[in-house]
Amino acid sequence: MNRRGFITGTAGMLAFGGGVGTLGWRAATGSMGEYNTHVATLRAQLPHDPTLRDLIRYAVLAPSGHNTQPWRFAVDEHAIVISPDLSRATPVVDPNDHHMFVSMGCAAETLRIAAESTGRPGEIEPEEEGSVHYTFAEGAPRLSPLFAAIPRRQSTRADFDGRRVSVVDLMTLEREAKMPGVALVLVTERPGIDRIRDLVIAGNGAQMADPAFMAELKHWLRFNPRLAMKMGDGLFAAASGNPILPDQLGRGAFDLFFRATAENRKYGHQIDTASGIAVFFGDREDRAHWVAVGRACQRFALAATSLGLRTSFVNQPVEVARLRPELAALVGASGKRPDLVMRFGYGPDLPFSSRRPVDAVLS
Ligand SMILES: Cc1cc2nc3c(=O)[nH]c(=O)nc-3n(C[C@H](O)[C@H](O)[C@H](O)COP(=O)(O)O)c2cc1C
Known part of the structure; x- marks a missing residue:
């Protein structure tokens, strides 16, 4: 079971679903067939000569904490400006908007990778007031494997198969994730992975004991395809490998069956089967560096996807502030503030998460 989703025991689900007929159930949840068509449209390859709107559709396929998509886009002739959407903040898990800027x-x-690959190369500049500008010119298209990976990347909250990643591929990941102002530590030996696992479990236990954290998480859960398509955001149960339930049943089941013991066991398996853990550190604790950390981790995830690897965040040891010093120390970075923790390895495809339409993010 995973913190960002939830699962109910079969017995509990049957008890809950006992009074609901198949047709009523289907009407309440929608179907995975419809859902898959919906996400396929969101993730369709860009046309040969994409508009700026097409590029924004690709940009919003990026990950965001709780899939809040906390951004708005404004389009100019030679620039796209991304601003934070503060109405989508998650103040409990992210009290200083760190995850929002990441x-x-x-x-x-x-956006930059998609634009460069299709003939609008440019630069990213974070501004003092919090917006991020992408300023571009016309140029020859420069395709990259990272571009092809954009619609295929996902946060895969499943067990991996434990296979080791070759040194060559680890070097590719490090090279692709290089970003000024950001350091990356890859942990691929078992003792180090085990110690990070223990910190993830400690952090998860602390978060799940906090009613405010649980209430905020529940607000962003989408228990079935119908709700995930309607809202276009949030954490879709099936994207975490969890069962689909009508909304009310899902909410009740979350309260009744979502327990730290089972969640921690699931995290243990997920990290035990990972090939490694990536820890990202910004050189400074400010918005510009959080943006840079986001750029680096997205490049890492896209490079991993292009190599046939899966990734998913396990950020509990950075979200629970008291665990940060221990995490930093165990990867040899005492005194620095770790920003993100991501596991990687070889694993299955899970259903993709949804996105809001481009119109909903245009200023
Ligand atoms: C800053 C940040 C923090 C995140 N933290 C977690 C986390 O701790 N655990 C987790 O399972 N997913 C985490 N995610 C992943 C998001 O939940 C995920 O990106 C979102 O649901 C969209 O799904 P996708 O990545 O499959 O497109 C995080 C993403 C970002 C950008």
């Missing part, structure tokens, strides 16, 4: 960095880098 998410904007993920979107900005995705």
Whole structure:
């Protein structure tokens, strides 16, 4: 079971679903067939000569904390400006908007890769007041494997198969994720991975014991395809490998069955089967560096996807502030503030998460 989703025991689900007929159930949840068509449209390859709007559709395929998509885009002739959408903040898990600016960095880098690959190369500049500018010119298209990976990347919250990643591929990941102002540590030996696992579990236990954290998480859960398509945001149960339920049943089941013991066991398996863990550190604790961290981690995830690897965040040891010093120390970075933790390895495809339409993010 995973913190960002939830699962119910089969017995509990049957008890809950006992009074609901198949047709009523389907009407309440929608179907995975419809959902898959919906996400395929969101993730369709860009046309040969994309408009700026097409590029923004690709940019919003970037990851964001709780899939809040906390961004707005304004379009100019030679610039796209991304601003934070403060109405989508998650103040409990992210009290100083760190994840919000990291998410904007993920979107900005995705935009830059898509624009450069299709003939609008440019630069990303974070501004003092919090917006991020992508300024571009006309240029020859420069395709990259990272571009092809944009619609295929996902946060895969599943067990991996434990296979080791070759040294050559690890070097590719490090090279592609290089970003000024950001350091990356890859942990691929078991003792180090085990210690990070223990910190993830400690952090998850602390978060799940906090009613405010649980209430905020529940607000962003989407228990079925119908709700995930309607809202276009949030954490879709099936994208975490969890069962689909009508909304009310999902909410009740979350309260009744979502427990730290089972979640921690699931995290243990997920990290035990990972090939490695990537820890990202910004040189400074400010918005510009959080944007840079987002850019680096998105490049890492896209490079991993292009190599056939899966990734998913396990950020509990950075979200629970008291665990940060221990995490930093165990990867040899005492005194620095770790920004993100991501596991990687070989694993299955899970259903993709949804996105809001481009119109909803245009200023
Ligand atoms: C800054 C940031 C923090 C995140 N933290 C977590 C996390 O701790 N655990 C997790 O399972 N997913 C985490 N995510 C992943 C998001 O939930 C995910 O990107 C979102 O649901 C969209 O799904 P996708 O990545 O599959 O497109 C994080 C993403 C970002 C950008």
